[in-house]
Amino acid sequence: MEDDKACTLCLSLEMGISGGYVPKKDKQKVHKSVPCLDLSFDLYPKEEAIDVNHDDEAKGLNLKRNIIEEEEQQDPNSMITDNGSRKKLRLTKEQSALLEDSFNFHITLSPAQKQALADKLNLRHRQVEVWFQNRRARTKLKQRVVDCEFLKKCYEKLTNENLRLKKELQELRSLKVNISKIATFTTCSSCKELMNSNEGNIELESIRS
């Protein structure tokens, strides 16, 4: 049982799955087949809840186009300041909290959901989109650090175990040599001294010494 657990754990680490990260290929397939987007509880008025998993996917794309066009026209808070430098928005605590809540519920959003969230937070669609992209990246980075720490501990443990086993092997080898020495010596019946029976060499000198 313990071995099974250990095996599963190691496999998880190898695959880098511990943070729930899903490869893009798989994710997109899942997106098609699994009804996973239920953010309507929070992001939409009930009557406007959007099911983007079916026919509305195309509507979502159209919506996104409209959103971008509108934003380009209105440009409510341009990212470029008067002197040409990039303006950096700081999200409020409330905005961050709601984004975090949404992220905890689902790490990706449909265009419609992004827009609903953006409306709710008084942000642009693009800003919500970027926030989710960065948030996923941060999650992955943190998980990588955690995995790295875990692997480091595993490495240390295995190194210690390796040392211990090497030491044990060395002891066993020296023990074996001693045993074989004793086993290969026979006693000369006439002189009552030890003799090496294998090679016929008398090792009285070494034994006496």
Added chain:
DNA sequence: GAATTGGTCCGGGTTACCTCA
């Protein structure tokens, strides 16, 4: 049915700004 093309999304990397010690 296979190839091409255009649109979209996402991950990874980077830049630039902001905050804080």
Added chain:
DNA sequence: GTTGAGGTAACCCGGACCAAT
């Protein structure tokens, strides 16, 4: 007031996928 580090919003690029042709 200055500076360096860390956090992060915003950007860029390439790849994957999908639908239309």
